[in-house]
Amino acid sequence: MDDTAPQATFAEIRRILEDLPGPDTEAGRAAAARQAQLTKPAGALGRLEDLALWLATWQGRHPPVIERPHTAVFAANHGVVARGVSAYPAEVTRQMVQNFIDGGAAVNQLCAIADSDLRVYELALDEPTRDFTTAAAMDEADCARAIAYGMMAVDEGIDVLALGEMGIGNTTSAAALCAGLFGGRAVDWVGRGTGIDDDALARKTAVVEAALEVHGDARGDPFEVLRRLGGYELAAILGAVIAARRARTPVLLDGYACSAAAAVLYALDPHGLDHCQVAHVSAEPGHRRLLERIGKRALLDLDMRLGEASGAVLAIPLLKAACACHQGMATFAEAGVSGPA
Template identity: 60%
Template sequence: MTDTSALREGTPFDDIRALVAAMPGPDEAAVAAVRARDAELTKPAGSLGRLEWLAEWLAAWQGKPKPTVARPLVAVFAGAHGVTARGVSAFPDAVNRQMLENFAAGGAAINQICAAHGIGFKVFDLAIDIPTKDFTAEPAMGEKDAVATMAFGMEAIAGGTDLLGIGEMGIGNTTAAAAIYCALWGGEPAHWVGRGTGVDDAGLARKISAIEDALALHGAALADPLEVLRRLGGREICAMAGAILAARAERVPVVIDGYVATAAAAVLHALDPRTLEHCVAGHLSAEGAHREALERIGKTPLLAMNMRLGEGSGAALAMGVIKAACACHGDMATFEQAKVSKKDG
C-alpha cells in the first residue's frame, strides 16, 4: 500500500505535492509486449480500435506485459455540503443518508451495474451527517481536514484491485464541481453550471449566484488548485483526488466517472497534467459543461450514454468495456495457434 506517513510531516498540502512529484511513470516495456502480441492475434491490425489502446493503457500502468482485470472495484465516496443551505439542489440533505442505506441494501443503479459486470463495490461514508461549511461564507474545509480526507480516499485500494472506478454521491456536489471548474479555468459561472438533480430555473439561478459569491469571497487564494479543492470542494471530491493519487503510486489504472468525479481529476491536472496519465474518462455526462471539462484535462470518454446519475455508474459501465478489451487481448488465439493465415507482406 501507499505510505501515507509522509502526510504527517511538513504542511499538509506540501506533502500532497510531494506525492505528486514522486509518481511513477508508464512501463514502456509492457506496452511493447502488448503491441507485439496484438500483431499476432487473429484479426486485422487496428480492427478493435480503442480496445487495443485500452490493453496497452492497462499494461502501461499495471506494469504487466499481459494485463489483467481480475479484481475491478468501484469506490463511491459520499459527502454532505453546507452550500445546500442556499437552495442549490432539488433534493433535501436527508437523501444523503437514505441513498447510503439504498447502496447497502443493493437497491441503487450502481449495485446493478457492478453485479452485471462482475465488479466489486465499496461505499465510503465521509461524515455524511456533518456537512462541510457553506463555501459562500467561508472555506468548505480546513487544510488539515482536506488532506486527511484525501488520505482516507487513498484507502480505496487497500483491499487490492487491478482497476479502480471512482464515483460519488452528495446532494449539492454539482454546485461544488461547477465552482471548482470556474475557479480553475475562468469564465462565467453560468457556463459551468447545470441542473444537477433537476433544479428548476429558480434553483439554477441560486446555483449561479452561490458560485459568484464564493469566487468573490475567496478571490486570489483560488490561484492554488489545492486551495480551490478545500475552499470550494467537498469531502467526496477530496477523497476521489486522494484515490487517484494512491492508485498512481500503486500502479492501479483508474476510470473516472462523470461531472463531479472529473472535478477531482481537474484539481490534480491543474497541479500537474501527468497526474492523470493512468486515468481514463468512463463516460460523457449530460450534466453541464462536462464535455469541455474532459477536453481541458485531455480525456476522450469511452461512452456517451446521456447519463448524469453519478454514483460511479458511468465508470462501471466503462469498466465492462475495459474488461472486454483485456479479455480480447489475453484470450484471443494467435494466427499460429488458430492456424489462420496472416496478411501477405
Template identity: 60%
Template sequence: MSLSPSALPFDDIRNLVRQMPGPDEDAVAEVRARDAQLTKPAGSLGKLEDLAEWLAGWSGRGRPKVSRPVVAIFAANHGVADKGVSAFPASVTRQMVENFAAGGAAINQICIAHDLGLKIFDLALDMPTPDITEEDAFDEANCAATMAFGMEAVAGGTDLLCIGEMGIANTTVASALLAGLFGGTPGDWVGPGTGVDAEGMARKRAAVEQAVARIEGTSDPLEILRRLGGRELAAMAGAVLAARLQRTPVIVDGFVATAAVAVLHAMDPRALDHCLFAHVSAEPAHRMALEKLGKEPLLDLGMRLGEGTGAALAAGIVRAAAQVHDGMATFADAGVSGKG
C-alpha cells in the same frame, strides 16, 4: 503504501505528486507485439486495442488482466445545500447510501452485470462541510486528512479502480471548483444537476458566483480544493493519487468526479495519464471540463446519475478489452494464415 490520515499536510501531497511513476513502456511494447499476432486484421478492434495498451502501461503487465475491479463511491454532504441549489434535500444522501448498502440502486445492478466489487465510504454525512458561499470547506489539516482517507480507501488490492460519488448539492461544489481552477464565467460551469428548476438554477448560479468571488486571487490547486471542495471530492482526488503511486489504472465517472481529479491535473498535467474518463454526462459543463483536461470520454449515453454508474459501465468494456487481448489465439496458435 501506508499513509496516516492524520499526518499528510499539503507539502507532502505535493511531494507525492512529484513522485508519480510513468507508464511501463516495456509492457506496452509487449501488448503491441502480441496484438500484431492475434487472429484479426491489424487495428480491427479499434479502441479495445488502445484500452489493452493503457491497461498494460499502468498495471505493468504485458498480458493485462482485470480480476479484482472495484467501484468506490464516496458520499458526503454540503452546507451549500441549504441555499436551495438542488432538487432534493440533503437527507437524500444518507438515504441513497442506505440504498446502495441494500443493493437497490442503479450502481448495484451495473456492478452485478459486470462482476464488479463495490465499496461505499460514508464521509461524515451528519456533519456537512460549511456553506462555501460563506466560508471555506476545510482547514488545511482536514482537507489533507480527507485526501489521505481516500488514499487508504484503495488499499486492500484492486487492479482497476472506478471512482464515483454521492452527495446532494455536489454539482454546485464541482461547478465552483472547476471555475476556481479554470476560470471563465462561473455561471458557465453550472448545470441542472439532479434536475433543478429555473429558480433553482438561478440560486445555484448565484451560489457558484459567490463562492468563486470569495476566493478571488487563490491560485494554488490544493487551496482551491480546500476552500471550495467537499469531502467526497477531496477523497476521490486522494484515491486517484494513491492509485497512480500503486500503478493501478483508474476509471473516472462523471462531472463531480472529473472536478475532483482536475485538482491533480492542475498540479501536474501528467497526473491523470493513468485515468480513463468513462463518459461525458448530460451535465453541460462536463464536456467543457474534459476539454480543459485534454481527455476524450469513452461513452456518451446521456447519463447524469453519478454513483459511479458511467465508470462501472466503462469497466465492463475495459474487462472485455483485457479478455480479448489475453484470450485470443495468435495466428500460429490457431493454424490460421497470417498476412503475407
C-alpha cells in the same frame, strides 16, 4: 470519515506527488507486439486495442487482466445546499448511503453484472462543508485528512478502481471547482444537476459566481481551490486517484463531480491522470467542457447524470472485453491465417 483517517497536510501530499511512478513501458511494448499479430486488421477493434495497451502499461504486466475490480463511492454533504441549489434535501445523502448498503441503488445492480465489489466511504455526513459563498468550504486540516482518507481506498491487489460519489449539492461544488481551476464564468460550468428548474438553475449559477468572487485569490493553487470550493468526498476522490497512481492501479472515473475532483491532480501535473480513463460523459454540460480541458475522451456517452460510480462501473465490462480479445484471440501464425501483404 472515521477516526482511522490519518492526519495530513498539503505539504505532505505535495511531497507524495513529487515521486509518482510512470507507465511500465516494457509491458506496453509487449502488449503492442502481440496486438500487431492478432487475427484482425490493424486498429479494427478501435479503442478496445488502446484499452488493452493502457491496462498493460499501468498494471505493469502482460497480458493485462481484470479479475479483481473494486468500486469505491465517497459520500459527504455540502453546506451550500442551504442556498437552494438542489432539487433534493441534504438528508438524501445519508438515505442513499443506506440504500447502497441495502443493495437497492443502481450502482449495486451494475456492480453485480460487472462482478465488482463495492465499498461506500462516509465522510462526516452530519458535518457538511461550510457554505462557500461566505467562507472556505474546508480548512486545510480537514481537506488534507479527507484526501488521506481517500488514499486508504486503494487495497493491494486491485486491478482496476472505479470511482464515484454521493453528495447532494456536489455538482455545485464541481462547477465552482472547475471554474476555480480552469477559469471561465459560472454559467460555463453550471448545469441542472438533480434536475432543477429554471429558477433553481439561476440561483445555482449566482451561488457559484458569488463563490468565485469571494475566493478568486485562490486561483493558481489547486489545493487551495479544492479547500475553498470543493467537498469532503471530492477531496477523498482525489486521494484515491493519487494512491492508485502510486500503486500503478488503473482508474475509471465516473461523471462530472468525480472528474472535477480528479482534475485537481491534472492542474498540479498534466500527466497526473495518465492512469485514468473517464468512463462516461455526463449529461451535465460542464463535464464535456472539463474533458476538453484535461484532454480526456470518455468511453461511453449514455446521457447519464446519476453519479454514484454508475458510469464507471458500466465501463468495467469494456475493460474485460479488451483483455479477453487481447489474450484470447489467435495470432496470424497460431491460426494459420495470412497476415497483411
